[in-house]
Amino acid sequence: MEGLSVAMRAACERGVFQRLQISNGGPIISHLLYADDALFLGEWSEHNIKNLARVLHCFHVSAGLRVNFNKSRVFGVGVSMQEVTRYARPLGCEPAKLPFNYLGVPIGANMKHIKNWKPVIERFQNKLSKWKSKTLSFGGRLTLVQSILGNIPTYFLSLFVAPQGVIDKLEGIRKKFLWGSSEGTRKIHWASWDMITTSKEAGRIGIGTIKSLNVSLIVKWWSRLRVGPSTTWAAAITSLHDLNSNLEGYYANNTLPGVRKNIAGVRKELLEKEIAIERIMKKQPCGSGNSWTCSLTSDGSFIVKALRNVWESCPTIPIGRFEWTTDIPIKVVCFAWRERMGKIPTALALSKRGVNLENTFCSLCGDIQECADHALVRCQYARTVWEWTFKWCGIPTSTLLSVCDVLEYATKWFDCPLRRKLLLGICYGTLWNTWIARNNRVF
Numbered sequence: 001m002e003g004l005s006v007a008m009r010a011a012c013e014r015g016v017f018q019r020l021q022i023s024n025g026g027p028i029i030s031h032l033l034y035a036d037d038a039l040f041l042g043e044w045s046e047h048n049i050k051n052l053a054r055v056l057h058c059f060h061v062s063a064g065l066r067v068n069f070n071k072s073r074v075f076g077v078g079v080s081m082q083e084v085t086r087y088a089r090p091l092g093c094e095p096a097k098l099p100f101n102y103l104g105v106p107i108g109a110n111m112k113h114i115k116n117w118k119p120v121i122e123r124f125q126n127k128l129s130k131w132k133s134k135t136l137s138f139g140g141r142l143t144l145v146q147s148i149l150g151n152i153p154t155y156f157l158s159l160f161v162a163p164q165g166v167i168d169k170l171e172g173i174r175k176k177f178l179w180g181s182s183e184g185t186r187k188i189h190w191a192s193w194d195m196i197t198t199s200k201e202a203g204r205i206g207i208g209t210i211k212s213l214n215v216s217l218i219v220k221w222w223s224r225l226r227v228g229p230s231t232t233w234a235a236a237i238t239s240l241h242d243l244n245s246n247l248e249g250y251y252a253n254n255t256l257p258g259v260r261k262n263i264a265g266v267r268k269e270l271l272e273k274e275i276a277i278e279r280i281m282k283k284q285p286c287g288s289g290n291s292w293t294c295s296l297t298s299d300g301s302f303i304v305k306a307l308r309n310v311w312e313s314c315p316t317i318p319i320g321r322f323e324w325t326t327d328i329p330i331k332v333v334c335f336a337w338r339e340r341m342g343k344i345p346t347a348l349a350l351s352k353r354g355v356n357l358e359n360t361f362c363s364l365c366g367d368i369q370e371c372a373d374h375a376l377v378r379c380q381y382a383r384t385v386w387e388w389t390f391k392w393c394g395i396p397t398s399t400l401l402s403v404c405d406v407l408e409y410a411t412k413w414f415d416c417p418l419r420r421k422l423l424l425g426i427c428y429g430t431l432w433n434t435w436i437a438r439n440n441r442v443f
């Protein structure tokens with residue numbers, strides 16, 4: 001493709017191809033290449049299109065690489081479709097119009113309309129289907145709900161500000177999948193969506209919201225604009241919106257046209273979260289000019305995750321910080337978290353949420369209503385399991401009344417962080433297996 005760039009440069013220098021000049025003295029662009037895709041931009045004239053076809057033909061003869069005109073499209077901006085058809089047909093190209101998809105992203109579509117987000121919503125629905133929800137544990141579903149943000153909508157969310165309706169729809173799909181609900185059947189949502197999405201440091205799960213991802217990805221462009229104002233895209237945007245004299249006020253400017261107006265709007269949304277965009281990227285004197293550093297990271301570079309963490313930060317929950325560990329299966333740690341938050345489906349918890357049960361007493365001893373602390377610690381069966389577990393770990397047995405007691409008691413025994421972590425993992429595993437044994441008994 002380097003050869004194609006050389007050919008295009010030579011054609012432009014000799015005046016054979018008239019490139020596109022961005023307004024307000026911006027960069028002059030003739031072509032953009034990505035992998036094996038090529039996009040040519042030039043003045044709209046039959047002469048220019050024919051010359052471009054000639055350049056591509058010469059390139060074919062000299063380099064042996066042929067552009068497939070049957071697969072190519074001609075777009076005219078601000079000209080009639082008849083004219084586009086008249087110019088495109090003789091070359092063997094298809095005439096086309098905006099909007100169109102380029103690298104999976106809609107170009108020229110109004111992304112304020114929910115209908116233009118349909119591909120993202122459909123792919124979300126397919127990935128988070130009901131059958132997958134049934135075959136996975138809570139931990140597995142949680143992993144999928146988190147990881148889906150990493151691939152499917154990132155392209156869209158990094159370029160466009162999603163309308164609230166789209167965010168609600170996507171979050172709704174995630175919620176339903178996590179708790180196993182489907183059309184017509186609503187399962188109990190044991191924890192609020194805030195508890196699932198907000199900060200892990202504050203005791204929640206911290207998978208993050210789609211809104212925080214969207215805003216952070218958009219702000220990344222803003223940081224790139226500051227750090228590298230001479231790059232082609234930055235120069236094009238700056239000139240297009242005539243920002244040369246007012247880059248500082250870029251995000252404060254709500255009068256920008258088109259998609260940039262939405263992007264400028266994220267400043268307001270950040271302010272609602274008490275995050276001032278001006279404080280995220282700070283200007284510092286560097287040599288003869290200035291450099292920009294991000295105040296959220298130690299090395300000064302902007303990282304999407306750092307801004308998301310600030311966005312998702314919240315007060316710590318009353319029971320304190322939950323210790324997450326990656327050394328044991330996620331389903332086991334998630335179960336321990338749910339237990340600590342009082343969010344597991346014991347008979348008592350189900351009956352409190354309106355589920356009609358014949359009997360809410362412990363399935364083993366039958367003496368007392370089944371709460372989490374009874375089923376997992378106080379019941380005779382569970383107590384024996386904990387006695388044996390502590391004995392096996394070389395810790396004296398003690399009278400413990402709740403899961404909280406067990407975890408606090410167990411983790412205070414060792415000074416060595418590794419041994420503490422190991423013991424914590426054993427405790428989480430014991431909780432999980434005691435619960436599995438309870439389920440096997442009940443169902």
Ligand SMILES: [Zn+2]
Pocket residue numbers: 362363364365366367368374375379380
């Ligand atoms: Zn019992």
